Amino acid sequence: MILIKASGLVRNDAKTQKCLLNPTDFTLAGGDRIALTGPSGSGKSVFLRALALLDPLEEGRVFWRDKPVSSSGIPAYRRHVSYIAQRPAMLEGTVEDNLRYPFSLKVYHDLTFDRAAALRLAEQAGRGERFLDQQASELSGGEAQIAALIRVLQLQPDVLLLDEPTASLDPESSREIESLVAAWFSGAAQDDRAYIWISHDQEQAQRMSERRLTMQAGTLSEHTT
Numbered sequence: 001m002i003l004i005k006a007s008g009l010v011r012n013d014a015k016t017q018k019c020l021l022n023p024t025d026f027t028l029a030g031g032d033r034i035a036l037t038g039p040s041g042s043g044k045s046v047f048l049r050a051l052a053l054l055d056p057l058e059e060g061r062v063f064w065r066d067k068p069v070s071s072s073g074i075p076a077y078r079r080h081v082s083y084i085a086q087r088p089a090m091l092e093g094t095v096e097d098n099l100r101y102p103f104s105l106k107v108y109h110d111l112t113f114d115r116a117a118a119l120r121l122a123e124q125a126g127r128g129e130r131f132l133d134q135q136a137s138e139l140s141g142g143e144a145q146i147a148a149l150i151r152v153l154q155l156q157p158d159v160l161l162l163d164e165p166t167a168s169l170d171p172e173s174s175r176e177i178e179s180l181v182a183a184w185f186s187g188a189a190q191d192d193r194a195y196i197w198i199s200h201d202q203e204q205a206q207r208m209s210e211r212r213l214t215m216q217a218g219t220l221s222e223h224t225t
Contacts, residue, residue: 001191002066003159004028004081009050009060011043020046022218023059028159030191035209035223036198043218044198048161051196052083075107082157086164088148090136095147098136102155111155121150124183125176142173149177153184160184160195166204178208 004027011021021043028034028051038044049055053062053074062069062077069077091098100113115132122131125146139147145165152160160181166174185193196213199205205212212223 001030002027003030003064003194004051005063005066006051007061007063009047009062010058011046011050011055012058020218021050024050024220026051026220028194028196030194032194032196032211033185033209034194034196034211034213035205036196036213036215037200037202037205037223038215040200042215043220044215045163046218047215047220048083048163048196048198052081052161053077054083079107079155080157081159081161082152082155083161084149084152084163084165086167088144090139090144090147093136094132095134095136095139096132098147099132099151099154102151108155114154118150118154121153121180122146125150125180140173142169142176145169145173145177146180149180153180158193160193160197162195162197164198164200167200174204178204181208 006024006026009021009024009026010019012019024047036044036047050057051062053069064077064080091101096115096118099118102108103111103113118132119129122128127146134143136144136147149165162181166177169177181195185195197205197208199208214221214223
């Protein structure tokens with residue numbers, strides 16, 4: 001099943017109008033585990049943000065399950081497709097306060113916070129109940145990323161777009177992030193979920209993917225060994 005289809009995506013720098021992402025066609029199918037690698041500044045994050053419809057496109061369309069995503073449909077699209085930044089934004093308050101926040105948004109009006117489910121996710125990352133009571137301002141980089149990922153995973157998205165989620169983290173925290181994503185991926189039918197993981201760590205890219213892509217100067221291509 002095709003989850004996301006991108007047709008002719010183009011992104012330019014807003015100030016210089018330099019092309020950041022050359023015309024790009026791409027298909028993400030259910031069950032895909034994709035690693036995206038390439039030099040810094042090559043356009044990897046630009047591409048992921050374009051797929052997430054976080055930035056305006058100069059050209060191209062994004063389709064969700066064969067239907068084009070309109071401007072008015074972007075909030076509903078983001079309910080299915082979640083972008084995870086390298087440096088997560090945490091709100092003031094506890095970890096639990098941060099986990100509760102999405103349920104205050106209109107797009108999730110039909111959902112309610114489930115503390116037991118959040119705790120199960122925390123335990124998958126080696127964290128206990130006390131983790132939910134910690135102040136967000138006191139979290140390490142790895143702990144903040146775990147909290148941010150739990151905040152997304154509790155909403156049961158279909159697609160994760162992971163923009164170097166373990167960059168600058170210690171090996172233990174990186175493994176915990178990997179475990180969370182792997183558990184989420186395996187927690188549904190084979191064709192229901194997919195992810196793209198940007199990484200500069202070639203061993204991680206190999207470990208976390210079955211399909212490899214590379215980005216060079218704004219051009220996306222299949223990885224060849």
